[in-house]
Amino acid sequence: MDAAATTAWLVVGVVLGALAAAALVSAVVLSRRRTYPARGRPPEPVDDLADFLEHPPGTRPQAPGPSGWAALAPPEPGPPAGDRQHPWPVPAALCVAALALAGTAAAVAAAATADPSPAARSTAPSPAPAAGTVADLVVGGLVLEPRAVGVTAAYPELRLGTDDGAPRLELRLPTYNCLTAEAPADPVAAGCTATPVEHAVLEGDDVRITRDGAGWVLRGSAATVLHPGGSPPEATGRVYPLELTVTPEGPPTADGTRAARGELRLGTGSAPVLAERSRVRTAG
Incomplete structure (x- = not known):
């Protein structure tokens, strides 16, 4: 209920x-x-001495009754x-x-x-993206994890599509250990040390996606794995909360794609989607 x-x-x-x-x-x-009925005034006192002298006690005829005695008190009302x-x-x-x-x-x-009002029905989230939608996104550097000294910086790359009508989000996560407080724009130039690239795939119930105006909002948890050369994927044991907003902007180009803007929140950090390096293609 x-x-x-x-x-x-x-x-x-x-x-x-x-x-x-x-x-x-x-x-x-x-x-x-x-x-109760209204009570009248009590009767005026009467001097009965003359009657007493004329009829002393015992000489007045008695009315028949069960005891033969005259009633000395008025009857109970x-x-x-x-x-x-x-x-x-x-x-x-x-x-x-x-x-x-x-x-x-x-x-x-x-x-x-x-039935819910038309206004309430119109504000309900709608499934998204439509079948055939593909987005290739590049995100600026963000702090994936703070360290005792420095940070682990990540530079995410994402591909959003559909698989049999269900959303599918592929995440590629190049990471660097940097002796800085923030993720530098160029980790190599900043002297950061590269670490193995992590990967994650969110699909089905692992990702929740809703319409946000002309774009979408994706939420889920990214459990990352490593792809050693020639070996099966190895789980890292790390799971990052993920929230991605993406919105097409500008007119379509000759290949039918449009620039994309938005923001990615991953781990403890967030960074904008780089519109100059991100594209969205929508079928139909």
């Missing part, structure tokens, strides 16, 4: 809890409410007419809560199943 659906169902839970609490409070308040329990608040409150929950759930389901 994605974040939007999780948030929606959390909202449903909060609404349900609030409705249940409101229903409970309403039921308790309404079930305890009483309506019955329950007020408005004091009746109302059995309807609890079921009514529960019905309201159920209807509200059903409406909220329906709205959430409709939002979850609705």
